[in-house]
Amino acid sequence: MADLDVAVAGAGFAGIYAVHAFRSAGLTVRAFEAGSGIGGTWFWNRYPGARCDVESKDYSYSFSPELEQDWSWSERYPAQPEVLRYLNHVADRFGLWPDIQLNTRVTAASWDADQAEWTVTTDDGASVTARFFVSAVGCLSAYQVPSLPGLETFAGPWYHTSRWPADGVDFTGLRVGLIGTGSTGIQVAPEIAAVAEHLYVFQRTANFAVPNRNGATDPAWEAGFKADYRSYRKQAQKSFLGVPIAGTGRPALAEPPAEVQRTLMERWQAGGGMPFLGAYTDVLVDRDANDIVAEFMRDRIRETVADPAVAELLLPRTYPVGAKRLCQSDDYFAMFNRPNVTLVDIRSAPLTSVSARGLRTADAFYELDALVFATGFDAISGALNQIDVRGVGGVPLAGKWSAGPRAYLGVAPAGFPNMFIVTGPGSPSVFSNMVLSIEQHVEWIRDCVLYAGAHGYATVQAKPSAEDAWMAHVTEVAYATLFPLADSWYVGANIPGKPRVFTSYLGGVGPYRARCDAVAAAGYEGFALDRRLAMSSSVHPQAQLILDGMAAAGGPPIWEMTPEQARAVVTANNEHIGPGPDVASVRDVVIPGQAGGIPARVYSPAAGAPGVVVYYHGGGWVVGSVDGWDASVRALAVASGCDVVSVDYRLAPEHVFPAAADDAYDALEWAAGELADGRPVAVAGDSAGGNLAAVTALRARDLDGPALALQLLVYPVTDCDLDRTSYHEYDGAEFIVNRRDMAWYWDHYVPEPAARMNPYASPLRAPDMSGLPPLYLVTAEHDPLRDEGFAYADRMRAARVPVEHRHYGSQIHGFFSFVNLLDDADKAISEAGATIRAVAKG
Numbered sequence: 077m078a079d080l081d082v083a084v085a086g087a088g089f090a091g092i093y094a095v096h097a098f099r100s101a102g103l104t105v106r107a108f109e110a111g112s113g114i115g116g117t118w119f120w121n122r123y124p125g126a127r128c129d130v131e132s133k134d135y136s137y138s139f140s141p142e143l144e145q146d147w148s149w150s151e152r153y154p155a156q157p158e159v160l161r162y163l164n165h166v167a168d169r170f171g172l173w174p175d176i177q178l179n180t181r182v183t184a185a186s187w188d189a190d191q192a193e194w195t196v197t198t199d200d201g202a203s204v205t206a207r208f209f210v211s212a213v214g215c216l217s218a219y220q221v222p223s224l225p226g227l228e229t230f231a232g233p234w235y236h237t238s239r240w241p242a243d244g245v246d247f248t249g250l251r252v253g254l255i256g257t258g259s260t261g262i263q264v265a266p267e268i269a270a271v272a273e274h275l276y277v278f279q280r281t282a283n284f285a286v287p288n289r290n291g292a293t294d295p296a297w298e299a300g301f302k303a304d305y306r307s308y309r310k311q312a313q314k315s316f317l318g319v320p321i322a323g324t325g326r327p328a329l330a331e332p333p334a335e336v337q338r339t340l341m342e343r344w345q346a347g348g349g350m351p352f353l354g355a356y357t358d359v360l361v362d363r364d365a366n367d368i369v370a371e372f373m374r375d376r377i378r379e380t381v382a383d384p385a386v387a388e389l390l391l392p393r394t395y396p397v398g399a400k401r402l403c404q405s406d407d408y409f410a411m412f413n414r415p416n417v418t419l420v421d422i423r424s425a426p427l428t429s430v431s432a433r434g435l436r437t438a439d440a441f442y443e444l445d446a447l448v449f450a451t452g453f454d455a456i457s458g459a460l461n462q463i464d465v466r467g468v469g470g471v472p473l474a475g476k477w478s479a480g481p482r483a484y485l486g487v488a489p490a491g492f493p494n495m496f497i498v499t500g501p502g503s504p505s506v507f508s509n510m511v512l513s514i515e516q517h518v519e520w521i522r523d524c525v526l527y528a529g530a531h532g533y534a535t536v537q538a539k540p541s542a543e544d545a546w547m548a549h550v551t552e553v554a555y556a557t558l559f560p561l562a563d564s565w566y567v568g569a570n571i572p573g574k575p576r577v578f579t580s581y582l583g584g585v586g587p588y589r590a591r592c593d594a595v596a597a598a599g600y601e602g603f604a605l606d607r608r609l610a611m612s613s614s615v616h617p618q619a620q621l622i623l624d625g626m627a628a629a630g631g632p633p634i635w636e637m638t639p640e641q642a643r644a645v646v647t648a649n650n651e652h653i654g655p656g657p658d659v660a661s662v663r664d665v666v667i668p669g670q671a672g673g674i675p676a677r678v679y680s681p682a683a684g685a686p687g688v689v690v691y692y693h694g695g696g697w698v699v700g701s702v703d704g705w706d707a708s709v710r711a712l713a714v715a716s717g718c719d720v721v722s723v724d725y726r727l728a729p730e731h732v733f734p735a736a737a738d739d740a741y742d743a744l745e746w747a748a749g750e751l752a753d754g755r756p757v758a759v760a761g762d763s764a765g766g767n768l769a770a771v772t773a774l775r776a777r778d779l780d781g782p783a784l785a786l787q788l789l790v791y792p793v794t795d796c797d798l799d800r801t802s803y804h805e806y807d808g809a810e811f812i813v814n815r816r817d818m819a820w821y822w823d824h825y826v827p828e829p830a831a832r833m834n835p836y837a838s839p840l841r842a843p844d845m846s847g848l849p850p851l852y853l854v855t856a857e858h859d860p861l862r863d864e865g866f867a868y869a870d871r872m873r874a875a876r877v878p879v880e881h882r883h884y885g886s887q888i889h890g891f892f893s894f895v896n897l898l899d900d901a902d903k904a905i906s907e908a909g910a911t912i913r914a915v916a917k918g
């Protein structure tokens with residue numbers, strides 16, 4: 077048994093939410109964080125001027141409506157200290173600290189195929205085992221310092237912006253050299269220039285930057301988006317970048333040039349990179365359109381920078397605008413008008429070495445007291461490659477990625493079972509609002525982990541073919557744009573020797589989410605799911621006692637009995653069950669059915685019950701009765717708080733298919749029409765009764781009958797195929813029901829084999845599952861009917877019917893009815909009841 081369900085590397089935005097999401101889903105989780113505090117990027121990048129370039133209303137968690145209402149951002153674009161405060165507030169508010177281990181760097185993670193678990197090792201020498209390993213190490217966390225000869229001889233201090241001293245740096249009166257003019261360099265430069273004696277900016281590539289127009293939060297603006305934050309977030313999820321941007325929807329090349337200039341100026345004045353670049357549809361795909369925007373931006377530099385020679389050097393010309401991360405700054409270009417700032421062009425005269433007193437370029441020497449590197453990161457794969465991750469057969473992840481990082485859907489690398497990467501290579505990640513993409517990935521991973529658990533799968537791994545196809549798609553989409561034309565960290569061009577591969581998905585956040593959802597709905601298409609080492613291999617001791625008692629009682633198997641004998645045995649067995657709990661009223665009724673009166677019993681737990689449940693008992697359509705199921709139905713009435721109608725439908729072989737199904741449907745019509753009085757109605761049943769409930773839901777849809785709020789199916793019979801794996805696994809005599817028993821039941825209920833294909837006998841064969849009520853499914857591991865339950869849930873998901881599936885890993889067929897005898901029966905009934913109650917109350 078693994079120590080944890082999920083081990084998470086990193087506690088930035090991704091790791092923090094992973095802890096919350098997994099824990100809320102009932103999983104055990106621990107996040108390991110190298111820093112002495114949480115926050116990841118926002119913990120480490122505390123250089124002066126560090127600020128987010130996505131608006132605060134977007135760059136914040138959406139998972140908690142209360143959190144997003146309660147928290148107020150002080151600025152449109154939040155500065156690093158405020159983002160860090162926010163993340164600490166989230167950890168406090170949701171009590172996440174006990175599951176976050178600070179000052180602990182994950183150094184290795186290796187897959188143990190025998191145990192189907194990961195061993196995660198940390199730099200304190202400790203290790204834990206976990207069923208799943210989730211990387212939340214971030215896309216931009218492995219910082220890079222260029223290897224400059226002589227750096228170690230430099231007499232003054234030097235800093236990388238991503239490892240800035242917590243108590244700050246005082247540059248007053250110093251001559252400072254800044255290397256790097258990406259987003260970071262552009263943010264830090266004006267802050268240094270404001271205090272230093274002199275700032276030398278060493279520029280290799282001139283960069284585009286749009287103004288932020290940052291400012292204090294306008295209360296009216298805040299009230300505006302908070303008034304309808306939920307629908308705003310929904311729009312964001314469907315948008316291209318994870319931020320709803322109102323573009324013109326038109327190509328720039330189709331617009332009169334003056335109109336294009338007017339639109340660009342309007343957006344320039346409003347500030348912000350995403351709305352500016354998103355103004356026209358062709359800017360990132362058509363070089364001519366791009367040139368128009370680039371020239372517009374060069375004009376702004378020309379009119380800002382006083383010295384034409386300096387302005388000329390600052391004009392970006394070597395790549396399409398947007399193809400490198402678009403920078404944002406209100407004061408970077410104007411800074412070059414200060415007398416204490418010098419721009420040094422290290423493209424024409426590269427840096428050659430460092431000495432004790434300063435920096436040497438190919439044509440000059442600059443005396444410096446301090447050096448600042450804003451030289452970026454080994455992006456996307458760098459941080460994960462610093463961990464020794466080993467998958468199947470001990471293959472290192474870094475080896476798999478030697479030609480470039482890859483993962484199916486950008487979240488699951490093939491060959492690394494039960495491992496997921498939040499915002500991994502091949503996902504929109506850095507091309508989107510990261511917080512939104514992080515939430516989407518974490519939730520998707522959580523759902524996948526839960527799906528595996530509910531289905532008894534021990535391992536989930538991307539198929540290499542699915543990964544190949546996905547990465548080919550990622551590449552194809554990228555090459556339809558201008559992005560690959562730039563030497564950027566997006567393609568790894570900033571790291572000497574790194575393979576040039578475009579590893580982010582440019583198909584858009586909304587379409588990407590839809591694709592991920594479709595994969596999940598289809599039962600995790602493209603993943604291999606394996607049941608090895610699945611659930612507990614042993615039957616729960618309480619259930620074993622029941623099985624032992626039955627074995628001790630002796631007697632022939634069901635399939636050798638007559639229906640009368642079988643009914644007598646089941647009646648006798650049922651006497652060991654119960655009694656069920658008291659309910660306020662129990663009355664017997666006769667429901668008028670098409671074929672005559674249908675006896676039924678109505679259990680009302682209390683006055684004012686919020687809904688009605690129509691319940692069909694199990695017993696293979698041949699045995700079973702309202703009396704025999706009295707205890708469990710009472711318990712369900714109490715747990716759900718709803719009126720429950722237990723239906724004494726006609727049994728086979730006296731009444732063959734579709735008699736029972738007809739009675740079941742008539743009972744629903746009666747309950748909906750006569751009893752419910754507008755209250756929500758659900759159908760429910762166990763085993764063959766689960767079959768009748770599923771069939772009743774199908775018929776209600778097909779016949780435009782009563783609307784159903786839920787179908788509760790407990791280890792239902794959904795198909796006449798007795799060849800599923802679980803039928804073979806539990807074909808012995810020692811369980812409640814086996815393959816031959818089921819064949820006997822089918823022979824009595826639907827004697828004509830061809831008729832069993834009818835979806836109203838085998839609902840799994842219904843050609844269309846859409847439009848059915850939400851499914852709450854209960855299955856047991858040690859049950860021949862196990863796999864047809866799973867199959868039914870899979871079809872529902874594929875048809876986008878909401879499914880909640882509870883799988884009881886040590887339980888047997890029939891356990892739901894054994895109230896008072898099995899703790900799991902009480903648990904399963906109270907869980908199902910709580911869901912019915914919640915649905916009934918709307």
Ligand code: NA7
Nearest residue numbers: 222256257258259260261280281401450451452453565570
């Ligand atoms: P970036 O965007 O990778 O910028 C790094 C800068 O450092 C860039 O100007 C580089 O020039 C320069 N650089 C890198 N290596 C060298 C060497 N060896 N010599 C001289 N100059 C060098 O990193 P940032 O930290 O600014 O931003 C990263 C992301 O964080 C940003 O995009 C946002 O998403 C947040 P180059 O352009 O390669 O010629």
